[in-house]
Amino acid sequence: MSKIEDSFQVGVGYDDVVKIVKDVIVPYGGIEKDGGFEVKGSLTLVEWPVTVLIRLERAGEGSTSVKLFAKNFGFGPIQKKACKNRVEEVRYAISNACSNFAAGSEDGVTEL
DSSP states (O other), rough: OEEEEEEEEEEEEEEEHHHHHHHHHHHGGOEEEEEEEEEOOOHHHOOOOEEEEEEEESTTTOOEEEEEEEEESSSSSHHHHHHHHHHHHHHHHHHHHHHHTTTTTTTOOOOO
């Protein structure tokens, strides 16, 4: 099984980040699960589906820590790269939406 972990902080409060993450992942089949969120990918010709778990933690006033855990069934560099790419996509979508929210933009959602 291939696995990748990543974490980052956003300068947006926890309650707002929860709403932002829902807006980002729900259109792509994302669900709330076990106190966090989960986004599942689909099988491709050469890659097993990648599942990304998203955990949010309060990181002080007006700041939230976002932790991403990606995994898929396969082994080797192709499968690990699929996990890495999916984590980067999810990270970009969440951080971009949070940046837009902090800047007061109505268009905070970035496609995965």
